[in-house]
Amino acid sequence: MPGFLEIIDSFCTKDSEVATSSSFKPEHRQSVLYHLCSPEDVELGNLLVKPNPLLPPSEIAVEYTKEKYGSIPRYYIKGIHDVLMPVAMQDYLLENNPPDGVLELPSDHSPFFSTPDALVEALSSIATSLK
Template sequence: MATFVFIHGGFHGGWCWHKVTARLEAQGHRAIAPDMAGHGIDPTPRYTVTMDLIVSRLCELIDGIDGPVALIGHSLGGAVMSNVAERRAEKIERLYYVTAFLLANGDSTHGTLQRRKKGGTQSGLSDDGAQLLPSLDSVRDLFYHLCSDDDVALAKMLLVPENAVVALGPVSVTPERWGKIPRYFVECTQDKAIPPELQRKMHVEMGCTRYWEIPADHSPFFSLPDALVEILLTR
């Protein structure tokens, strides 16, 4: 039995992994999908949420789990996961970046997106002071264009604003800790939020033990959960 801990991306909550966790649990594995601070049903005031707070809470969760864990990070959750892995390298046996930000030491999600934006890619997000808000009119095309109507309706009810300082939070990793953990990347070839060429650039430059390509949008936990589970169980 393996223990999987899922780290959701911006705007989402642990709820987005429900299809994947249910499939893993049905096969006898332990699957944990917490809400990051200020997301989902976590009551932390959103204006107080920082990258460090999110990472510290996840480290506390991992400290309470017996045995090694595999971490899975999606989108912004990839940057969060790298920071968690650096702090708890001794507890983590594998890292899976699912169309996620796999960044070098000192880089941030915001910095990566800004460089990409200057190249002409639009994020589909509006900046409302300290909060980043997804336009509900654009989220289907940006995040869920291969997902069912039911999945899109659920997401629209549960998405929350993202505190911009989280995306500004840098990744802090070292070769001695994070760098020693096997890294895997799931490249989603139909993603409109993180284009495949950017996904590929990240996992090629940062190096991964293995990567997979699947014909999914930005939300494979909805659109291709069986393919994702198969990858997670491949050793």
């Protein structure tokens, strides 16, 4: 697979030379986002995908408190076949910001397309546990 910067398009606002958003190039989306999806879902995903905003580090730095951030139950759904965010990266993020629970799906980065029934089951399980 090509390097990350080779598979994304960056976009700037008219007043800036610094990228303010990015998106995967159409020819790379299936291999990165939808590699376990049907051709129909790949087509739908390509129609729905929008550029992601890029924030400067000063706007990303957030202080998490038990009173605010910690007061909301958080669960993480891990896609074990995700190539955009491999399991090792997901595990690193989970170790550094542990949720209340982790559910694993045999999905790519887009479980709503690749494993929708398993995703619904996982979300239902989370909802039931919160009752």
